[in-house]
Amino acid sequence: MTGITVRTLxxxxxxxxxxxxxxxxxxxxxxxxxxxxxxxxxxxxxxESLAEEGITALSVAYFARPGLPARLRGIxxxxxxxxxxxxxxxxxxxxxxxxxxxxxxxxAAMLTAIHAPVPVRAVLATVPGNVVAGGLPxxxxxxxxxxxxxxxxxxxxxxxxxxxxxxxxxxxxxxxxLVAAGADQVWPSADMARALSSRLREHGxxxxxxxxxxxxxxxxxxYLIPRLPPGLLPRGxxxxxxxxxxxxxxxxxxxxxxxxxxxxx
Numbered sequence: 001m002t003g004i005t006v007r008t009l010x011x012x013x014x015x016x017x018x019x020x021x022x023x024x025x026x027x028x029x030x031x032x033x034x035x036x037x038x039x040x041x042x043x044x045x046x047x048e049s050l051a052e053e054g055i056t057a058l059s060v061a062y063f064a065r066p067g068l069p070a071r072l073r074g075i076x077x078x079x080x081x082x083x084x085x086x087x088x089x090x091x092x093x094x095x096x097x098x099x100x101x102x103x104x105x106x107x108a109a110m111l112t113a114i115h116a117p118v119p120v121r122a123v124l125a126t127v128p129g130n131v132v133a134g135g136l137p138x139x140x141x142x143x144x145x146x147x148x149x150x151x152x153x154x155x156x157x158x159x160x161x162x163x164x165x166x167x168x169x170x171x172x173x174x175x176x177x178l179v180a181a182g183a184d185q186v187w188p189s190a191d192m193a194r195a196l197s198s199r200l201r202e203h204g205x206x207x208x209x210x211x212x213x214x215x216x217x218x219x220x221x222x223y224l225i226p227r228l229p230p231g232l233l234p235r236g237x238x239x240x241x242x243x244x245x246x247x248x249x250x251x252x253x254x255x256x257x258x259x260x261x262x263x264x265x
Contacts, residue, residue, distance in 0.1 A: 004051045009058075011067030015082040018060035019044045021051035022090055030096045030121075030261050031056040031087045033112075035080065037103030037127075037222065038072055038136055039234035040064035046100070049225045053255050058087045062108070072104065073135035076144045080112040088118055096121035096261040098174075100254075102222040103127050103186065107167065108143065114171045115145055121261050122207075123172050124254055126179040127189035127222035130157040130196045132165045156187045158195035169196050170203035175210075177257045179224070179250050182215035183242070189219070212253060217246035224251050 003024035009016055019042065032050055036043040040063055047057035060083050063069045080099075088097060097120050101109025106128035113120040132152040135142040141149030151164030160166050169176060180193035190213055197211045214221060220239045223232065226248040228239055 004048070009086070014086075016060050016079060016086065017062075017065045017068055018042060018058055018083060019047060020086065020090065021047050021057045021059075023051045023054045023056060029054065029092075030098060030258050031058070031091045032124075032258060033057075033080065033083050033087055033097070033099045033109075034059040035062065035099065035101045035105035035108045035112075037105050040072070041232070041234070043102060043223070045229050045232060046223060046225055050255070050258070053259075055255070055258055056087065056090050058083055071136060072142055073140045074144055074149075075108070075142060076147075077108070077112055077115055078145075080108060081116050081118060084112070084116055084118040084120070098122040098124060098258055098261060100124040100126070101128070103189075103219065104129065104133065104142070107132055110167050110169055110172055111143060111145075111150065113173065114168065120173060122174040122176065122257070124177045124179070124257065125193075125196070126224060127181050127184055127186070127219050128178060128193055128196065129187065129189070130167055130169070130192040130199070131155075131160045132167060157192040158188065166199075167196070170200055170206060173207070174261075175207045175257075176200065177254060178209065178211045179221060179254070180211065180213045181217040181219055181221040181246070182213060183217060184219045184221075185237070186219040189222075190215075210257070212250055214242075214246035214250070216242035218243050221246045221250065223247065224254055226251055
């Protein structure tokens with residue numbers, strides 16, 4: 001698609017550090033907020049690819065950038081609420097909003113969808129976690145709401161001794177798409193995605209969900225786009241043929257999931 005408008009957002013002039021991609025010339029439909037993982041990079045390549053599919057997308061960084069916290073610690077969910085408001089302002093009234101969260105960003109995606117004053121229609125969680133994990137380095141909360149830390153655990157899932165740290169995914173106000181890597185070298189995203197899926201079923205699966213499980217794929221599956229630009233992957237992550245094949249399958253499914261969304265209510 002040609003005619004994509006790109007707008008760079010930077011504090012203090014803007015409330016978030018991000019990049020907004022608005023497709024053209026057609027009036028955009030759904031909008032997606034993209035939240036990256038613990039590497040701290042902004043998933044702008046994924047946002048641009050969504051815009052090429054006719055989807056308005058806003059990618060944000062949330063730490064390790066000027067004007068933001070230095071580390072993945074004490075991140076206010078209100079930061080993502082502000083990003084949703086910016087994105088919503090680019091859409092037709094009532095157009096659906098979705099959040100795509102990768103790895104640690106999947107926690108922020110689900111928590112934001114649950115608590116945001118701006119209605120969120122769906123969540124896509126790739127190589128996800130099922131618990132609210134602690135900050136990095138350990139010893140502090142990762143996420144705050146109203147200035148208070150959300151209950152968290154220093155361990156990754158799927159099991160958790162602190163029930164309050166388990167993400168209430170059933171409270172996401174719309175359908176959920178889970179994309180899991182069976183050969184994840186960072187954390188057990190497949191087991192945690194299955195835990196999310198089980199919890200949704202236990203609570204009646206109120207809006208429906210889909211679990212895409214790729215047994216041979218690693219953590220780079222979380223980026224979804226079939227071809228990754230050079231230098232995108234954090235140190236230690238690989239991009240093997242199995243990862244590429246999994247993304248080639250998952251990407252069009254994710255795009256169709258977003259394009260199928262209807263306004264809430």
